[in-house]
Amino acid sequence: xxxxxxxxxxxxxxxxxxxxxxxxxxxxxxxxxxxxxxxxxxxxxxxxxxxxxxxxxxxxxxxxxxxxxxxxxxxxxxxxxxxxxxxxxxxxxxxxxxxxxxxxxxxxxxxxxxxxxxxxxxxxxxxxxxxxxxxxxxxxxxxxxxxxxxxxxxxxxxxxxxxxxxxxxxxxxxxxxxxxxxxxxxxxxxxxxxxxxxxxxxxxxxxxxxxxxxxxxxxxxxxxxxxxxxxxxxxxxxxxxxxxxxxxxxxxxxxxxxxxxxxxxxxxxxxxxx
Ligand SMILES: Nc1ncnc2c1ncn2[C@@H]1O[C@H](COP(=O)(O)OP(=O)(O)OP(=O)(O)O)[C@@H](O)[C@H]1O
Ligand SMILES: [Mg+2]
Numbered sequence: 530x531x532x533x534x535x536x537x538x539x540x541x542x543x544x545x546x547x548x549x550x551x552x553x554x555x556x557x558x559x560x561x562x563x564x565x566x567x568x569x570x571x572x573x574x575x576x577x578x579x580x581x582x583x584x585x586x587x588x589x590x591x592x593x594x595x596x597x598x599x600x601x602x603x604x605x606x607x608x609x610x611x612x613x614x615x616x617x618x619x620x621x622x623x624x625x626x627x628x629x630x631x632x633x634x635x636x637x638x639x640x641x642x643x644x645x646x647x648x649x650x651x652x653x654x655x656x657x658x659x660x661x662x663x664x665x666x667x668x669x670x671x672x673x674x675x676x677x678x679x680x681x682x683x684x685x686x687x688x689x690x691x692x693x694x695x696x697x698x699x700x701x702x703x704x705x706x707x708x709x710x711x712x713x714x715x716x717x718x719x720x721x722x723x724x725x726x727x728x729x730x731x732x733x734x735x736x737x738x739x740x741x742x743x744x745x746x747x748x749x750x751x752x753x754x755x756x757x758x759x760x761x762x763x764x765x766x767x768x769x770x771x772x773x774x775x776x777x778x779x780x781x782x783x784x785x786x787x788x789x790x791x792x793x794x795x796x797x798x799x800x801x802x803x
Contacts, residue, residue, distance in 0.1 A: 532798050533655075533665040534723070535684035538704055541671035544690040544728030546580040547764055547774075548787075549668035550621075553585075554773045555791030556664050556798075557624040563795075571616065571662045573597065573651070574630035575680045576670035582629040584771045585619040589630070596631035601641060601650045601679075608654035621773055626662075638675045648675065648715060652683035664798060673707055681711045686723035686797070688755065693730055693737035698747055701725065705749075723797070724755030726790060731760045756790035758783055 536549040553572040560568040574581040575597060579589035593599065595615050603611040612628065619625040641647040659665065667680040681687060687708045691701060705722050712720040727744070731737050745751050763781035767774040774784050 530685070530719075530801065531659045531662055531664060532686055532794075533659075533667065533684040534686045534688055534794060535667040535669060535680045536688050536690055537669045537677060537681065537708070538689050538691060539672050539677075539707075540691070540700075543671075543692045544726075544758065545671070546576070546584070546668050547768065548688070548690045548726055548728065548758070548790075549666050550581050550585050551773050551775065551787045552791055552794060553664075553666035554619075554621050554625050554775065555787055556666070556795060557622055558775070559788075559791055559795050560663055561624065565663060567661075567663045568624045569626060569662050570624060571626050571628065571665045572619070573628040573655075573665060573667045573680070573683075575634065575651070575676045576630055576668055577632050577634040577676075578670065579630040579632065581668040582627060584768060585621055585625065585627050586617055586629060587620050587771055589632075591629040591631045592633055593631075596629045596633070597651070598631045598633040598637050600628070600654060601634075601637050603654075605646075605653065608650065609657035612654045613658055620771070621776070634676055641675060648678050648682050651679040652717075655683050664794075678711055678715070681708060681720060682715050682717050684717075685719045685721070686794075687720060688724050688726055689722070689753075690726045690728050692728055693734070693740045697740075698743065698750060701744075701750055705753075722753065724793075725750060725753045726755055727757040729760040730757050755793055756786060758786040758790070 536545045553570045557570040583589040600612045669677045669680045759782045761783035763778045767777035
């Protein structure tokens with residue numbers, strides 16, 4: 530079963546797109562170095578802001594006939610072929626492919642609201658083409674909207690990026706509860722909360738250390754901690770240059786942290802179910 534990692538949190542600016550794009554590239558690179566026969570990774574951008582699309586393809590000029598919007602509007606029987614037609618190669622790596630977002634996704638939520646089967650319009654066609662890919666990574670918008678639900682329904686593993694200042698356990702438990710509701714409400718038994726990724730960690734800030742310690746010792750959340758990415762200006766510079774943090778500066782602290790995190794994702798892929 531191809532793993533589908535969805536990065537989600539209704540809070541804005543916590544590092545969803547940064548983590549989704551760099552993890553997608555990292556998985557492809559790690560598989561290649563391990564000599565895997567199929568290293569292709571598909572990045573799906575479900576956010577109408579199209580940040581992940583912009584940094585990985587150099588443009589966000591996608592719309593009615595070449596984006597995720599096109600897939601969502603296609604007839605059921607054509608949707609898988611439409612999806613294949615809309616996938617583009619990233620500028621980052623030949624094995625990193627992108628299903629681009631479009632500003633039109635904003636309107637798609639209204640257009641699809643109340644249409645039977647709408648929440649499955651990504652999961653259905655994706656399931657028909659997924660065997661071409663070693664892994665799929667989905668970036669979501671900062672809300673639990675229909676688009677985010679579509680991403681979660683299509684996924685096997687939800688990863689929740691969170692900044693230390695938002696590390697309140699109450700907030701995190703509610704995000705996890707929402708993901709579990711979607712699994713049960715939409716009968717998606719494959720979806721589970723796979724991990725928490727702390728981003729923009731600054732060990733010089735006492736509050737950050739305090740919150741991270743609390744997270745580590747929490748009975749539920751502690752077991753979910755999958756990685757800690759330091760606050761690192763290499764990330765912003767890479768972003769501005771439409772580069773991955775790995776290619777901008779492979780030795781940067783954030784590159785090392787993302788490489789470690791990607792290692793855990795690849796381990797999960799190798800283990801299959803667990
Ligand atoms: N580890 C980090 N160190 C420094 N800056 C970071 C780090 N991670 C992300 N950023 C910066 O924080 C900003 C928000 O990151 P990003 O776009 O990944 O968040 P997001 O959760 O996808 O936001 P949105 O909710 O708007 O989609 C960006 O400017 C990015 O460069
Ligand atoms: Mg984003």
